[in-house]
Amino acid sequence: xxxxxxxxxxxxxxxxxxxxxxxxxxxxxxxxxxxxxxxxxxxxxxxxxxxxxxxxxxxxxxxxxxxxxxxxxxxxxxxxxxxxxxxxxxxxxxxxxxxxxxxxxxxxxxxxxxxxxxxxxxxxxxxxxxxxxxxxxxxxxxxxxxxxxxxxxxxxxxxxxxxxxxxxxxxxxxxxxxxxxxxxxxxxxxxxxxxxxxxxxxxxxxxxxxxxxxxxxxxxxxxxxxxxxxxxxxxxxxx
Amino acid sequence: xxxxxxxxxxxxxxxxxxxxxxxxxxxxxxxxxxxxxxxxxxxxxxxxxxxxxxxxxxxxxxxxxxxxxxxxxxxxxxxxxxxxxxxxxxxxxxxxxxxxxxxxxxxxxxxxxxxxxxxxxxxxxxxxxxxxxxxxxxxxxxxxxxxxxxxxxxxxxxxxxxxxxxxxxxxxxxxxxxxxxxxxxxxxxxxxxxxxxxxxxxxxxxxxxxxxxxxxxxxxxxxxxxxxxxxxxxxxxxx
DNA sequence: CGCGATCTTGATAGGGTTCAAGGTCCGTGG
DNA sequence: CCACGGACCTTGAACCCTATCAAGATCGCG
Numbered sequence: 001x002x003x004x005x006x007x008x009x010x011x012x013x014x015x016x017x018x019x020x021x022x023x024x025x026x027x028x029x030x031x032x033x034x035x036x037x038x039x040x041x042x043x044x045x046x047x048x049x050x051x052x053x054x055x056x057x058x059x060x061x062x063x064x065x066x067x068x069x070x071x072x073x074x075x076x077x078x079x080x081x082x083x084x085x086x087x088x089x090x091x092x093x094x095x096x097x098x099x100x101x102x103x104x105x106x107x108x109x110x111x112x113x114x115x116x117x118x119x120x121x122x123x124x125x126x127x128x129x130x131x132x133x134x135x136x137x138x139x140x141x142x143x144x145x146x147x148x149x150x151x152x153x154x155x156x157x158x159x160x161x162x163x164x165x166x167x168x169x170x171x172x173x174x175x176x177x178x179x180x181x182x183x184x185x186x187x188x189x190x191x192x193x194x195x196x197x198x199x200x201x202x203x204x205x206x207x208x209x210x211x212x213x214x215x216x217x218x219x220x221x222x223x224x225x226x227x228x229x230x231x232x233x234x235x236x237x238x239x
Numbered sequence: 240x241x242x243x244x245x246x247x248x249x250x251x252x253x254x255x256x257x258x259x260x261x262x263x264x265x266x267x268x269x270x271x272x273x274x275x276x277x278x279x280x281x282x283x284x285x286x287x288x289x290x291x292x293x294x295x296x297x298x299x300x301x302x303x304x305x306x307x308x309x310x311x312x313x314x315x316x317x318x319x320x321x322x323x324x325x326x327x328x329x330x331x332x333x334x335x336x337x338x339x340x341x342x343x344x345x346x347x348x349x350x351x352x353x354x355x356x357x358x359x360x361x362x363x364x365x366x367x368x369x370x371x372x373x374x375x376x377x378x379x380x381x382x383x384x385x386x387x388x389x390x391x392x393x394x395x396x397x398x399x400x401x402x403x404x405x406x407x408x409x410x411x412x413x414x415x416x417x418x419x420x421x422x423x424x425x426x427x428x429x430x431x432x433x434x435x436x437x438x439x440x441x442x443x444x445x446x447x448x449x450x451x452x453x454x455x456x457x458x459x460x461x462x463x464x465x466x467x468x469x470x471x472x473x474x475x476x477x478x
Numbered sequence: 479c480g481c482g483a484t485c486t487t488g489a490t491a492g493g494g495t496t497c498a499a500g501g502t503c504c505g506t507g508g
Numbered sequence: 509c510c511a512c513g514g515a516c517c518t519t520g521a522a523c524c525c526t527a528t529c530a531a532g533a534t535c536g537c538g
Contacts, residue, residue: 091470132371136310143426187382231330
């Protein structure tokens with residue numbers, strides 16, 4: 001069940017059989033969430049950490065006037081709130097953007113990993129660091145790129161991340177977000193989000209129909225995005 | 240010398256005498272950087288991790304057309320590239336925004352901490368998680384707040400972080416960034432950055448002269464920012 | 479005192495939000 | 509089987525925010 005987690009970790013370093021067994025033992029509990037349901041509530045103190053096994057989820061924060069900013073997108077193999085095991089209190093919510101299947105790890109068992117399995121701990125730490133890297137790349141895109149370059153960057157990133165966990169089909173991948181949800185990712189209005197998408201379609205860069213995105217021209221898309229996958233740490237190396 | 244690191248960590252959990260000694264041993268090497276100098280270069284593979292002891296530094300990324308986005312500000316007590324010890328290659332640069340004094344830790348010695356000192360490892364992991372939290376709060380501010388609210392949020396955050404390491408004086412703190420550098424933090428043009436600052440001054444929220452910022456009205460500033468310090472994890476709790 | 483860096487202000491143009499309305503798609507119930 | 513409703517997508521128009529260009533003022537250092 002936690003195969004996508006293995007794929008994620010094993011793209012960065014070798015896991016021993018013991019480490020795989022240990023993860024499997026720790027992540028044996030399963031749950032499902034419907035689209036739109038909160039997987040973890042803002043302000044809560046979860047006793048478990050959540051691994052996405054199937055589906056898309058988002059971290060988000062609501063502002064006082066009711067607008068929403070999504071600060072991360074999560075796909076199968078992502079530990080969405082591993083950090084809560086040390087941060088204790090959630091400073092944002094996590095919502096299912098599609099029906100989600102997740103695996104849960106009790107915090108005391110995660111703590112035991114940090115006590116007894118240093119290499120595996122480093123791998124989990126690395127996982128949170130890579131997500132920090134992704135967050136930084138989002139800031140660069142928000143602050144200094146054009147809106148179409150920003151969208152292009154997100155799509156290149158998602159394609160790369162989904163490929164790692166075998167969720168791409170040629171140049172296509174399933175993408176359950178509405179344009180309104182995507183606007184909350186990019187910090188745009190729904191209307192403008194739509195116009196940016198239209199432009200990318202007209203340019204022949206992507207197709208996006210029925211919740212399936214196809215990258216029609218990777219070279220032009222990634223160069224528009226100035227996409228450099230280095231920050232995703234997609235190579236095996238002793239960590 | 241690494242006192243600000245102790246202050247940072249001890250605001251989150253108790254450190255044992257052994258842990259303090261160990262950190263001191265690992266961080267014994269010292270270096271200085273001039274304002275504007277790169278502390279760590281984009282794309283490099285550093286063999287050490289860097290703790291800011293005195294001064295301000297920034298993580299940044301340059302885009303192809305030469306604009307710069309700053310993705311984090313670092314103050315005394317911040318480990319600016321602790322992550323490099325597992326990420327190996329830098330996906331961004333780190334620049335000194337003022338003369339900086341830093342302490343260096345060899346990566347093999349950090350690795351030894353993860354092998355032998357699990358609680359201290361968790362504290363260091365937590366430190367990187369808190370910086371991840373800060374990065375997320377920046378995304379919310381960039382995406383869904385007005386520019387003056389964004390600036391207000393950054394100032395509330397800096398005041399809170401500087402207070403932890405004893406770098407505030409009443410409601411004031413030294414802040415070495417130029418308005419142009421601040422524009423690179425917020426993803427704005429220099430001209431508009433200036434206008435936002437003017438507005439905040441006219442409103443009587445802050446004063447900012449000679450690289451000293453004074454918060455004149457914390458209540459109004461923090462409410463403009465919708466500032467909730469929860470994400471900084473400023474409480475002691477077993478981690 | 480002079481020079482470079484930084485700050486400030488004005489004017490113009492372009493990008494993005496908001497308001498408004500109509501269109502499309504799909505699931506549900508009569 | 510068709511009508512209806514809701515969610516989502518699309519387009520137009522007016523207004524506002526922000527970038528850019530340009531110039532002048534101020535600060536701080538040698």
